[in-house]
Amino acid sequence: MAGCSSGKRSYVSEAIAVEALIEAHVQFDYGNRSGPIAVYPCDECGQFHLTSTGSINKKLEQFIADGTLQKLRTASKWSGKWR
Ligand SMILES: [Zn+2]
Incomplete structure (x- = not known):
């Protein structure tokens, strides 16, 4: 399937999109908001995209709140995965 006119990266399922969302926050320190x-x-391509508007994803919110995100971030720095 060709890309979507939104120009955004498409994910075939919500679970995969959420995984990418978490991964993005591990890789980049977006700070607040x-x-x-x-x-x-997406209505157009039938797949899932990430968005910076609306209410925060529950899993991301939880990962930030319980420190999981910080742990993943530290782990990825140690592994050098993103360097
Ligand atoms: Zn789309």
Whole structure:
């Protein structure tokens, strides 16, 4: 399937999109209220995209609140995965 006219990266399922959302926050320190915060189903391509508007994804919110995101970030720095 060709890309979507939204120009955004498409994810075949919500679970995969959420995974990418978390991964993005591990890779980049977006700080407060910036970067993608949720995923949504696209009417046009039928797949999922990330969005920086709307309400925050529950899993991302939880990962931030319970420190999981910080742990993943530290782990990825140590592994050098993103360098
Ligand atoms: Zn789309």
